[in-house]
Amino acid sequence: MADDDSKEVLHRYLRAGREAVIWKLDGLGEYDLRRPLVPSGTNLLGLVKHLAATEAGYFGDTFGRPLRDPPAWFDDDDEPNVDMWATRDQPREQIVELYRRVIDHADATIDTLPLDAVGLVLWWPANRQETTLQHILVHMIAETHRHAGHADLVRELIDGTVGLRKDNDNMADGDTAWWADYRQRLQKTAQSFDPH
Numbered sequence: 001m002a003d004d005d006s007k008e009v010l011h012r013y014l015r016a017g018r019e020a021v022i023w024k025l026d027g028l029g030e031y032d033l034r035r036p037l038v039p040s041g042t043n044l045l046g047l048v049k050h051l052a053a054t055e056a057g058y059f060g061d062t063f064g065r066p067l068r069d070p071p072a073w074f075d076d077d078d079e080p081n082v083d084m085w086a087t088r089d090q091p092r093e094q095i096v097e098l099y100r101r102v103i104d105h106a107d108a109t110i111d112t113l114p115l116d117a118v119g120l121v122l123w124w125p126a127n128r129q130e131t132t133l134q135h136i137l138v139h140m141i142a143e144t145h146r147h148a149g150h151a152d153l154v155r156e157l158i159d160g161t162v163g164l165r166k167d168n169d170n171m172a173d174g175d176t177a178w179w180a181d182y183r184q185r186l187q188k189t190a191q192s193f194d195p196h
Contacts, residue, residue: 011137018051021047021151022048024155030092033045035154045090046086047147049099050084062120062121109133113133118132
């Protein structure tokens with residue numbers, strides 16, 4: 001496969017993950033976007049904010065192409081998990097617009113540089129800091145799809161919406177009764193292994 005073809009395949013997978021994450025926000029209000037529904041505090045808007053910061057670093061700073069006018073919180077090392085939740089003064093539109101701006105910036109890096117372009121990830125261990133665009137693409141595909149999976153579960157906890165994409169949920173056919181029965185069967189099987 002030619003490098004251009006390889007780059008396009010990698011870029012396509014990254015785009016699919018990005019679209020899935022953004023889709024998970026559709027139709028929800030500010031409260032549901034921010035709800036921490038698991039003990040770690042994972043929430044939908046926080047996942048988008050995190051991915052914006054992550055892509056800005058990997059496709060910007062790593063290749064000497066820093067994002068222009070980054071938000072002040074990008075450099076806030078004092079606040080733990082600052083990129084994992086949206087503050088009261090950071091509405092959905094602001095976070096999504098930032099993510100789209102970062103995506104455009106990242107896409108320009110991907111389009112401009114060859115897969116073997118060398119970059120430095122200064123926050124990685126010294127013996128692994130030097131890397132390539134190809135490595136960063138693979139890294140960000142994994143990162144984005146991992147968080148798309150988190151978003152899928154959080155969204156299901158909010159209102160039951162599940163699926164891969166808006167136009168293809170990639171779920172088994174079944175009505176509410178079928179899914180309830182399916183879940184019961186899984187629960188019964190799991191209980192057969194309960195040591196108590």
